[in-house]
Amino acid sequence: MLTVLLASLVAVALLMVATALLARRMGRVVIVDATWGFGFVLVALVCALVGDAGVRWLLLVMVGLWGLRLGRHTLQRLLATDEEDPRYAELLDGKPYSFAVTRVFLTQGLAMWFVSLPVQVAAVTETRWTWLVVVGVVVWAVGLVFETVGDAQLSAYRARPRESRPQVMDQGLWRYTRHPNYFGDACVWWGVWTVGLGGGLVGLATVLSPVVMTYFLVFATGARLLEKTMMKRAGYPEYAARTSMFVPLPPRKVAVS
Structure with a gap:
């Protein structure tokens, strides 16, 4: 179980680092909203590959269908405009980008890992x-x-x-x-x-x-x-x-x- 937990945490961390770099380049923190759905799919995939319980494949399908649909839907909505989401614009107004890193990307990454714990635990539980x-x-x-x-x-x-x-x-x-x-x-x-x-x-x-x-x-x-x-x-x-x-x-x- 520890292997699955750590592997999932590393996967989420790498994904959020990549998202933060992409957001900095685009000048739009809101791109993290699309990462939310795709990130859970990544965790489910890691659990399926590292875990050993049969139900992990069912959970990969369940999370995959949900996360890919949500991520695609959110990404299409975000790409329809080049403006920052008002929520993030208000949150980050006048603040350095390091504030976004801790308040948005780090927070959402930890939340993603925590919410996906049922998938991680089930991956090693018959x-x-x-x-x-x-x-x-x-x-x-x-x-x-x-x-x-x-x-x-x-x-x-x-x-x-x-x-x-x-x-x-x-x-x-x-x-x-x-x-x-x-x-x-x-x-x-x-x-x-x-x-x-x-x-x-x-x-x-x-x-x-x-x-x-x-x-x-x-x-x-x-x-x-x-x-x-x-x-x-x-x-x-x-x-x-x-x-x-x-x-x-x-x-x-x-x-x-």
Whole structure:
């Protein structure tokens, strides 16, 4: 297990160093967002090559499908503009690049390694409870559908002329949750953790990994941060009043004054 943990840590470190150098050359720290998805795929690949448990190949497929889709989607969105993301522009305003290295690249690298611990531990743990593996795959599949469909629906909405589309995206999955893609991300990693839990109680020790990922998605760098900007847009406060922020729920009835 120590070999897998160290190999994964080295892989993440090298990837983040390369990302920091690329970001410096491009003048855009936001490129790290694309590395996020691809980085998990790299960790899963390292675990598959170094580990010895059969389930590591299943996890490589699961993380691979999720991470490659997310990385490709994010990269396409980032390359559509040459401007820095407002979040990073505000964070790094007037600060030396070394601040970005520690606050962004180092932090995200450590977070990536920590969140992927269920994959690392499962790579060296033989499966004992197959039914948990099945449950995990189902939860992962639900998450992947939510994330993929949610992103596709949002892209279709943005492609429509402004004059012919609603003020906010409130159709499809977005009718039931304001962030179906973030909810999908959380399900994916709870599913991955459940697959690893099939190896026994050692998997239970990694429960903080999906907890941390969910925290990021809801409170730290995900939904809550985005909401600060979205609440300033016309129609969004009304949409927020009737729509669940994270977990999909039927729209609430809002009294009209």
